[in-house]
Amino acid sequence: MLVLSRKVGETIWIGEDVEIVISEVKGEQVKVGIRAPRNIDVVRGELRQDISTLNTESVVKNINILKNIK
Structure with missing residues (x-):
């Protein structure tokens, strides 16, 4: 740095x-x-972290939904 x-x-x-x-x-x-x-995207650090967390939560929810469909 x-x-x-x-x-x-x-x-x-x-x-x-x-x-x-x-x-x-x-x-x-x-x-x-x-x-x-x-x-060029300019994003505040705390927003980038929030977006990353929300994306991860969304993927986990979708995986759980797919598991329940089977």
Whole structure:
């Protein structure tokens, strides 16, 4: 993992297409802007985990339903 220090208004580039902008810092909270092409999904980490958990639960339910059909 790369760890960088940035100030408000400074940026970080990921590849040629994604720009991270530090827009505000208040205490322990940092507001980050992300400029990326529409074909790149930008999802908060906690939402990604929630989606993964829901997908796993759905698969388990479907397996249980199929077991009961036999």
